[in-house]
Amino acid sequence: MKFTQAGYRFKLGLAAAAAAFALVAGPAVAQQPIKIGAFLSVTGGAAFLGDPEQKTLELYVGKINDAGGVLGRKLQLVAYDSAGDAEKARTFAKRLIEQDKVDVIVGGSTTGETMAVVPLVEAAQIPFISLAGAVVIIEPVKKWVFKTPHTDRMACEKIFVDMQARKLSKIALISGNGGFDKSMRAQCLGVAKKYGIDVIADETYGDKDTDMTAQLTKIKNTAGVQAVLNAGFGAGPAIVTKNYRQIAISVPLYQSHGVASKAFIKLAGAAAEGVRLPAAALLIADNLPASDPQRSVVVNYEKEYESHFKSDVSTFGGHAYDGLMIAVDAIKKAGGTDKAKVRDAIEATHGYMGTGGLVNMSATDHLGLDLTAFRMLEVKGGDWTLVK
């Protein structure tokens, strides 16, 4: 697995150098590869996001090329590791645009990195599909910026809808101090009233903290708490879940889509039983009914990813898959790599069934997903199951 990655990268490095020379020499454009640029957090605190994203992009660029490429041209992936650092992301994005001269960018694992790159992309007028979560990426809509993952606001809404169905209205919020956590917490506080939810306790922890019993004890001792929502990402939620059971809080626990993975269950162990969260159907691919329109896409992706990389599929990798496919479809529809035409084609994406859900974009909606794209899942018997 590691060798394949190194092989890809080495080949890509050589190919990138060769392509750069070719461009400088200035021959006819016809059979040059289509360059997909990417900057991802493969190392650092968001490696959980960037690593499966990069693997997915490499895998599918290879598969598309094996099947003949796009419009008779090969795809070429130029990917850099921004390590979760917005400054590095900005420099690499500049490198992709100016030096590598890519045709479209799929990347930006975290919101911070994405937002740092937005001005560059708007100025350079190159289509950019972000793989980060916060709603601020597409609201307000920016002409050249799109995204594939569900927004944190949608996650809050999906959770609140489920809480309403269970007649839970007074809740406690606990979140970490990372960007994802803070953004989701703000969104949840913002939409709570709309769903009749009253947040009566609000605790925070440090992303690297090893113990949250202090905060959870405060929540346990707050009268009237009917449910707890952990708007978290990374290592924190697993520890929160374990501490939650340790001090025997009995009310329902909701996690965020940031930990929608089998890894979370492995980390939290038996404590994860009964935890609910909103997630893309990818997580329960095999358990979807045959009639589910998303079933074939997610099952195929899961099979390919798991057989190739021998590790559990990840919803973040799924977002990268969607981003790549939407970009490739748009290039096909636009008949070439003219950036403005590709942008228009991306914006006109309609009826695309991805791992994240059904995508219908428009001039005012550069995400294209609605609440049905999220499924409410619950941990039962050590695995994810669909609720209702």
Added chain:
Amino acid sequence: MLARLASPRTGGLLALAVVIALLPLALSNKYFYDVAILVGLNAIVCIGLNLLIGYAGQISLGHAGFFGLGAYGSAVLASRYGWPPLAALLATTGAVAMLAYVVGRPILRLRGHYLAMATLGLGIIIFMIISTEDKFTGGPDGISVVPFSVAGFALQGERVWYWVVGALLLVAVWLGLNLIESPTGRALRALHSSEVGAEVVGINAAEHKLMVFVVSAVFASVAGSLAAHYSGFVTPSKVTFLHSIELVTMVVFGGLASTFGAVVGAVVLTTLPQLLAAFEDYEMMVFGAVMIGTMIFLPRGVVPSLARLLRPRRAGGAAGKDSLA
């Protein structure tokens, strides 16, 4: 006249000016300009840090904190409160200088490891405050920053910024060299060799150390403010312990007690990650190995070690610190 040219001060400054003027011939696109600008900004911080570490013999593992305060101060005042960027820059620099003055007094009473840990703690606390107070600072996701404009003229685009940063770098080097040759500089070097000895001769160690600390904080803060306006965006990732380490490594690698060494260090260690981009899996290991290797094999840093090799032996005196620029 030729002798003056050969002196580190005028000769070196002239050489640097020539390099800055001619470099654009080698920079074929905006990405290269971008790297050059980042190098320049890092170099400005390193020159200040070098005064503290190399000449005054102190240490700071928290200088990214001052850089970050400069960046965020400018960002918040200019973007959130609508101040004119120049005013924001000056106000921020003043505030950081005051903070350095106030915090510097107790911190600089410490020596060696304790000083290192104190500056480390300071840097981390600054990082945590910036990261946590998201109402002002946008938290971990940061905030966008308006472009730098003076009297209606906005600094936009890599080429414009390159010349601005290049000019400021020359000013910084000139300031650094001047400081070293001045009585204050000589006092600092005396301090470095023996603090107690210097005090015996009548040098007020505490005052001088504090002054250098504030000056180095100011260099970092100005560079930070400019970086914020240039990038158009700030996040706390520039304020981390790791960034402080990178800065110290640049100074030590390039050459302690060598202003030009600081510039060289900034050049090498800013471009290294760009060159290693294809080997991202190994980047951390290589960086760590470079740090260890330099300290073991070139403990005085690159520039002084090279200077030693090239300089003819002097009769009756070691090529000591004061013969290096």
Added chain:
Amino acid sequence: MSAQFMQYLLTGITVGAIYALVALGFSIIFNASDVINFAQGEFVMIGGMATMSLIAAGLPYGLAIPLAVAAAALVGLALEKFAVEPARGASVVTLIIITIGASIFLRGLATLVWDKNLHAVRPFTGDAPIAIAGATILPQSLWVIGVTLAIVLALSWFFGRTLLGKAMLATSHNRLAAQLVGINVRMVLFMSFGLSAALGAVAGILIAPITTTSYDVGVMLGLKGFAAAILGGLGSGLGAVVGGIVLGVAETMSAGYVSSAYKDAIAFVIMLAVLFFLPSGLFGKRGGDRV
């Protein structure tokens, strides 16, 4: 309220015990060599990660733990041999950069040997919480506290009764005098790195079932262990332990009663306060400067 207080106290002591082990590692190396080993946190990481992969490979705890500790000790010895020894007599700044460089190097190596993901480790004896005075504590926490106590006792026996231990203690008091009476100071330095690494690894193994482990788990733990060592007084074993516990309890108490947002900052605020007002810490040697 007192059940809440009990919960904070128990949690604080558990976390504090880990800080104490890390701080002990710092103190031992500092005593032998005046070097602050910034890579101490990485030994914690190696302990946890190595145990995790050995167990995943099918070994029982009884084998995995000693092997992981031995692996960390080897890394510690290698660090001393290849990074610290060649720079003998170098300035404080140089040594600091070397150990920081080592910690970055080890972290990079860890991402290659293992990966960048989080990993869970099975607790030693299950995870059914135990109730004490209205609060709950995990069985693993009892292991943490118990083993730390055992180690502290073992170390005081080691330093007080064995020849090697007494040699190390002598070296820390006065290196020249120790050399003069025939103690191989280089060997002492060498062994102290190995011992510190082993201590760090044990801390990592103890805490991994509670907190999950990953390649960068050592960073924060290392820094907080520092703060604990400074609080207790660099170079004092008792100080390290007391500093660790006090820090752990202070953290959880302030998170519980004041504000949880700045919990991480507590360690550094305490450290700065100690450095400003009581630089030698609670139990450190109040030394004078030689001119």
